[in-house]
Amino acid sequence: MIGKLLRLGRRQLHTIISRETIKPSSVTSSHLHTYNLSSIDKLAQHTYMPLILYYSNNDNSNLSAYDKAQKMKKSLSQSLARYYPFAGTLQTPTTPYVDCNDEGVVFVEAKNDSQLETFQHCISEQDETVEQLFADGLFCDNSPHSKSLIGVQLNHFSCGGVIVGLSMSHKIGDGCTLVSFISHWASVTRYGSTEHEEVQPLNPRFLHSPSISSILSEAQVISQGYDNRVTKKFVFPNTKLSDLKNKVNALSLAGSTSPIKNPTRVEVLTSLLYKTAVAAATSKAGCFKPSYLFMPVDIRNKFVEKLPQTMVGNFVGIMMIPTRKASETSLSVMVEEMKKEKSQLEGIPSVEHAAENFKTLKLKLGNEDIEDVIQRSYWCSSLCGFPYNKVDFGWGKPMGASLAVRSADRIGFLLTDTPDGDGIEALVVLEKEDMEIFENDKEMLSFCQII
Incomplete structure (x- = not known):
């Protein structure tokens, strides 16, 4: 809803201007509806890896903020058809598989009245303002009960620059998977199709693991838990x-x-x-x-x-x-x-x-x-x-x-x-x-x- 402020009760820097669920551009085949997690995936925690990408407005694309968002949404839909488990859900943090139900990925747009460069220089990694760059609080281990595997937030700044905040659950992949996904998505945005010759080498590969019906024990969180x-x-x-x-x-x-x-x-x-x-x-x-x-x-x-x-x-x-x-x-x-x-x-x-x-x-x-x-x-x-x-x-x-x-x-x-x-x-x-x-x-x- 336009005008709704993020993170009520905290320092409010961003205003949500739109929220949409992006579904894959094609329906996932029935034989792919269950994506079994690998032996290493099962040891990972259902915590989020939050990636921040800063883009200045020094480009020659002449695209408005609205046009950029529309292109990103369309290409995200196309990429999710390739990365089909990412549009699914993890029913619980200990479920040993992803339900590839095409529920989609939340795509939030927010605005900030400051200059991007000023914001970038002032932002502090331990500050709660970082969390406001990500959709639905999918930031580190803040949303362990969320069923979503991916969250996207496009943050617009008064200078025309943007910050892309992308969160991915560690259950579905590591840092290499994260960069592979966003590189694929960006290339589809740039070239317009998953079939483009520049995009083809970036298409994902999946290792199909055997089915395990039992629920996993909760992975131990290795964190000291102090706030100092x-x-x-x-x-x-x-x-x-x-x-x-x-x-x-x-x-x-x-x-x-x-x-x-x-x-x-x-x-x-x-x-x-x-x-x-x-x-x-x-x-x-x-x-x-x-x-x-x-x-x-x-x-x-x-x-x-x-x-x-x-x-x-x-x-x-x-x-x-x-x-x-x-x-x-x-x-x-x-x-x-x-x-x-x-x-x-x-x-x-x-x-x-x-x-x-x-x-x-x-x-x-x-x-x-x-x-x-x-x-x-x-x-x-x-x-x-x-x-x-x-x-x-x-x-x-x-x-x-x-x-x-x-x-x-x-x-x-x-x-x-x-x-x-x-x-x-x-x-x-x-x-x-x-x-x-x-x-x-x-x-x-x-x-x-x-x-």
């Missing part, structure tokens, strides 16, 4: 990351070990962030406590028979690196351990074997109390290399793209490429006291661009 956390962004230019790689190599040689082979930007930066965060926690506590680094890894190319990047679902392995003493947080030691863990994910014979990776994590922890481990765990997710910054609906590439995080989320780091591709942006979630120490660490700041 803060989120801050740090930018690391590629020139500084090259310096960091050189430092890691020098440290490995000084330790009388063979030089680390081709350390990646993500590996060296994750090591630096983890070392700095653990040092901050140690400084606050007055003593070192054994800690853990967990890293989700895309494993589509780790299978014996490699899977295409357009394969829909959760194809993720988890690397776990324990640090039992302070010396093990050394940059070179951390990078070396990451490479060892990554090598163990090679040659996966099946999805079932990949799912076992999750189950063995608890065995690796031995007799340690899982709740105590969670308190001392840092999660690092990297979306570097994923083409979020290239998603073009026909009016240019985004001026920025990121997954939104909440300060109430688990502590750790989210890494994405900078919009110009010349570095990495790190969203860091830490407890407030730790962040105060972290953000003043001289070694970390020597590789960081102050913004």
Whole structure:
């Protein structure tokens, strides 16, 4: 309804101007009405991955806000015919299949009277204003009882720029699935058809899993649950990351070990962030406590028979690196351990074997109390290399793209490429006291661009 304000009782920045349910352009065949979740999908939580794409009005399309919305709705309908499970429903968070009933996806339009660039600079990742960019509160774990798998909100700004807020349930896929879907949708918008030669390579692939009739147990939510956390962004230019790689190599040689082979930007930066965060926690506590680094890894190319990047679902392995003493947080030691863990994910014979990776994590922890481990765990997710910054609906590439995080989320780091591709942006979630120490660490700041 026009004029209805979002999130009553909160700081109100957006006004809803339309709401529509977009259904697939063609009816899903009866033999596809049940989409069974894979062994790894079943381990995922029914929480939402919220993607933000910022688009300025500096394009030559000459399309009005209304025309842009209409094109996006039409192409979304076409894309949902290909991604047919996304237009279905998950009856409960523990149902082992998606009911592909073509109920459709909610598409909300909202307006904001501010300038997009001003809004982008002022927005805070831990601020409730981020949530207002997404339809029906489908933001992180705020709507665990929603049956919807996808939500879209198109946010119009007074300058003509827009923000696309897309939420996708982790039950249906991982970060790679999210970028595949929005890249497909954007390309259909741009070229007008799912049959266009530029769109064909982006069409989804589905792995059909066997039916399981029983209801699953609820996946454990790995979150500390505190509300005294803060989120801050740090930018690391590629020139500084090259310096960091050189430092890691020098440290490995000084330790009388063979030089680390081709350390990646993500590996060296994750090591630096983890070392700095653990040092901050140690400084606050007055003593070192054994800690853990967990890293989700895309494993589509780790299978014996490699899977295409357009394969829909959760194809993720988890690397776990324990640090039992302070010396093990050394940059070179951390990078070396990451490479060892990554090598163990090679040659996966099946999805079932990949799912076992999750189950063995608890065995690796031995007799340690899982709740105590969670308190001392840092999660690092990297979306570097994923083409979020290239998603073009026909009016240019985004001026920025990121997954939104909440300060109430688990502590750790989210890494994405900078919009110009010349570095990495790190969203860091830490407890407030730790962040105060972290953000003043001289070694970390020597590789960081102050913004």
